[in-house]
Amino acid sequence: MxxxxxVNMTPLNYSKDRPAAANPIKIMDVTxxxxxxxxxxxxxxxxxxxxxxxxxxxxxxxxxxTWGGATxxxxxxxxxxxxxxxxxxxxxxxxxxxxxxxxxxxxxxxxRNYADDVAKAFVERAAENGMDIFRTFDALNDYRNxxxxxxxxxxxxxxxxxxxxxxMTQPRLGGEVYSLEYFVQKAKALEELGADSICIxxxxxxxxPYDAYQLIRAIKEAVPNVLLHLHSHCTSGMAAMTHLKAxxxxxxxxxxxxxxxxxxxxxxAIEPLVMTLLGTDxxxxxxxxxxxxxxxxxxxxxxPKYRHLLDDTKLSTxxxxxxxxxxxxxxxxxxxxxxxxxxxxxxLPQVFEELPRVRRELGQIPLVTPTSQIxxxxxxxxxxxxxxxxxxKMITAQVKDLCYGLYGKTAIPIDAEVQQKAxxxxxxxxxxxTCRPAEILEPELEHAKAEIGDLAKDIDDAVLYAIYPVTGxxxxxYKYGQEEMPKELQPRSLEEGRKVMADIEKAKAGLxxxxxxxxAKSANARxxxxxxxxxxxxxxxxEEGPTPVVRPVGNAPRRIAKAPRKPGADAAKAADAExxxxxxxxxxxxxxxxxxEKAVGDDITAGETILVLEAMKMxxxxxxxxxxxxxSINCDIGDNVKKGDLLVVID
Numbered sequence: 294m295x296x297x298x299x300v301n302m303t304p305l306n307y308s309k310d311r312p313a314a315a316n317p318i319k320i321m322d323v324t325x326x327x328x329x330x331x332x333x334x335x336x337x338x339x340x341x342x343x344x345x346x347x348x349x350x351x352x353x354x355x356x357x358x359t360w361g362g363a364t365x366x367x368x369x370x371x372x373x374x375x376x377x378x379x380x381x382x383x384x385x386x387x388x389x390x391x392x393x394x395x396x397x398x399x400x401x402x403x404x405r406n407y408a409d410d411v412a413k414a415f416v417e418r419a420a421e422n423g424m425d426i427f428r429t430f431d432a433l434n435d436y437r438n439x440x441x442x443x444x445x446x447x448x449x450x451x452x453x454x455x456x457x458x459x460x461m462t463q464p465r466l467g468g469e470v471y472s473l474e475y476f477v478q479k480a481k482a483l484e485e486l487g488a489d490s491i492c493i494x495x496x497x498x499x500x501x502p503y504d505a506y507q508l509i510r511a512i513k514e515a516v517p518n519v520l521l522h523l524h525s526h527c528t529s530g531m532a533a534m535t536h537l538k539a540x541x542x543x544x545x546x547x548x549x550x551x552x553x554x555x556x557x558x559x560x561x562a563i564e565p566l567v568m569t570l571l572g573t574d575x576x577x578x579x580x581x582x583x584x585x586x587x588x589x590x591x592x593x594x595x596x597p598k599y600r601h602l603l604d605d606t607k608l609s610t611x612x613x614x615x616x617x618x619x620x621x622x623x624x625x626x627x628x629x630x631x632x633x634x635x636x637x638x639x640x641l642p643q644v645f646e647e648l649p650r651v652r653r654e655l656g657q658i659p660l661v662t663p664t665s666q667i668x669x670x671x672x673x674x675x676x677x678x679x680x681x682x683x684x685x686k687m688i689t690a691q692v693k694d695l696c697y698g699l700y701g702k703t704a705i706p707i708d709a710e711v712q713q714k715a716x717x718x719x720x721x722x723x724x725x726x727t728c729r730p731a732e733i734l735e736p737e738l739e740h741a742k743a744e745i746g747d748l749a750k751d752i753d754d755a756v757l758y759a760i761y762p763v764t765g766x767x768x769x770x771y772k773y774g775q776e777e778m779p780k781e782l783q784p785r786s787l788e789e790g791r792k793v794m795a796d797i798e799k800a801k802a803g804l805x806x807x808x809x810x811x812x813a814k815s816a817n818a819r820x821x822x823x824x825x826x827x828x829x830x831x832x833x834x835x836e837e838g839p840t841p842v843v844r845p846v847g848n849a850p851r852r853i854a855k856a857p858r859k860p861g862a863d864a865a866k867a868a869d870a871e872x873x874x875x876x877x878x879x880x881x882x883x884x885x886x887x888x889x890e891k892a893v894g895d896d897i898t899a900g901e902t903i904l905v906l907e908a909m910k911m912x913x914x915x916x917x918x919x920x921x922x923x924x925s926i927n928c929d930i931g932d933n934v935k936k937g938d939l940l941v942v943i944d
Contacts, residue, residue, distance in 0.1 A: 307571075309580035318575045319355035319546040320563060321393060321522070325383075326358040328554030331526065333599040335367040338784055339379045341595045345551075346386035348587045352579055354390050355546055356426050359383055360419075361394030362662070365402035366910075369757065369768040373782035377422050377753040384423040391425035391452070397662060398431040398438040399731050403760045404663040404691065404910050406699055406730045408737040411759050412441045418753055420449035430456030430494055432664040433656075435701030436482055437729040443486055452490070454522065455483035459495040460659035464616055466504035470657055470704045473511055480512045483519075490520035490546070496661045497621040498528035498558075502538040509542035522546040526558055526621070530611035533561045540575050551584070553591040557603075557610045558625075564588075598790035618645045619652075624665035631673055631909050634883045635936050640676050648672045654711045655695060656703025663910070664700070667691045670911040678881070685714055687881070690905070690912035693719050698726040699733075748773065763887055763907075763931050878915055878941040880934045884908035889930060895923050903941050906934070919943055 329337035342359075349357055360380055368374040380392070399406040401415050416427070427446045431438040434457060446453045457479045462469040476493075483491050493500070493508065500508070505523065512521055523539045523546070525532040536547055548560050555562035567579045612625075620628070632638045651672045658664045667689070674687045694700060696707055696715040716723040726733060741759035742749065748769050749755040758765040770776040785793075888905040891897060902914040903923070924942040928934055 307581055313578060314576035315574040317578055318540055320577060321356045321358060321546060321548050322349060322354045323358040323548050323560055324551045324554045326360060326362055326364060328550040328559050330363050331559035332554060332557060333602040335363040336599055336602055338372055339374060339382055340784060343386060344590050345587050346383055350387040350390050352583060356391045356393040358393045361396055361402055370764045373771055373778045375772060380422040392423055393426035393428055394424050396427050396429045398429055398442060400663060401760060408734040409441045409731050410736045410738045413445045414738055414756050416442050416445035418756055420451050426452040426454055428454045428456060428492060430458055432661050433658055433701040433703060434458050434479055436486060438701055439486060440729060453488055454490045454492050455486060455488035456492045456494040458659040458661050459493055459500055461499055462657060465501055476508055477511050477515050480516045484516045488519055490522055492522040492524055495525040497615050497619050498526035498532050499619060500525055500535055501531055502534045505535045506538040506542040509539055509544050513543050520545040524548045527556045527561060528558045528612050528615045536561055551591060552588055553596050594787060597787055598785050601793045618648055619660055621660060621665055624669050628669050637677060643676045644672050647676055654708040656707045657705045658703050666910050667695060670909040685711060687913060688715050697721055699730045701730055767931050877939045878903060880936055880938045880940055882908045883935050886928050886930055886932045887912060891923055893923050893926055897921060897923055897943060917943060
């Protein structure tokens, strides 16, 4: 393109041997990480990446994003895979194209800030296992959280890409806090930290085309010697248009996906961009035939295994509401799933109404992992558990950490009343810190090694356990044969994937359950009048077997609610669980038991924490509602529980 924005065309040539463009746009393919994370809940397996690995390696991408983000968590928790092994395996097939990962600063690949020794060890192990480019971001854009990981990246001789998390307080660029000047200053700060490239990380697809043009021109002028990278999702429908304006503005690198993994809440597809730029001075140089060949394999052999995970409940593939609530796709799916599991999906409109308020009260923070989960989970808690007399009745541990300063400095001060309430019973004290968060964290790695003991066979196992102690320990038991891996964690074949989709289609059509032959109506059939919302229905009930005999029983005893049986519990535990529900603590939401703070036989005072339940990746302390003695605890660390399960009985 010339200085007037006009395209300088040459005769179209599909061949990869066509003349090179003067300034070809660089492309990072994110299919193997953010593509399946955005569309298929990060469930992509290594075995389904291998068939296209060498083909992707031959395209000419600037880099392939293969790791980081939610993959580390999902692989060991839901797929029964070793995250480190994925890196080593893919490196055997991809030998020319650099690997990129998403690193959450001091959060690493978890949901809290980890101690400096764990952060340093993680970066060293990632580099040793095959990582080349560390796309590093902080959810608060507080670059003090880079002070440990960046020197480790540099010491390993790897590429440090610093991110600016893009967010707004109004529909377009500008307004409170997140102005053009804000982003330019963040770019300068990343340059001072030694960034080899800078990424504008638009996690929710909020950046409009003309705003992108203005922002990229301003950053390129302020920081002319550092490669500028744009990462934007398709959620709002603007990303492909934004790509073109970014190219006009002089962006160096763009993120795209192979088309089967593109669009919706994922990224723009590479193939239309290749054709759009063909013959221009930003021509990618990619062979469209080679890309098409990859898509054939993905569509035919891979995607059918994951198709059931794609949300196709809406006709539209665009969610324009993201411009109003700014909820990234992954966070939105978490909210919907959590509400569905709690039989409260009808509360979603209230959640969207409450979310901007919670975000503002928590310092107007960007919504990206982990702050998206922090704000989202707290919003759900507020909608479900608050009363007209009291807000923030159930505050997650991560909101308390945020209010204390353990995540860093927020864009605006946290609401004083909310902060005071969150810290009223906080274990570290009620006076927030102002230093770099990790400065107050004690070293963790040696302690983790001692805890996991011989179950960890090497440093990679130990680091995995340090970041995810509960699910990490469970995975290591599967990995080394101490426990059998559950069937739901095992790979699904192509045939099984197609059968799941066929069953879903049958269920939608009402054909999944075969209807039995209708028996003849007997003389015992009885007629009932039924009233539903003032509508009258008459039904007949024909009970099988002899006619029932009804006898008076006088004063029948009151029926006492019993605790539900814990799935998988042995007979003794199940019997013990059948205690009166009075004085017990039931799970307020589905989740994972992370910690038990008390034991059977302990005296307990109302308000004391008994256990910690992880829901939507955030921690919720469940407290005693009465004073007494703990009679039974009907769950163990690592158990998945459902809403309403009786977890604790107090006498």
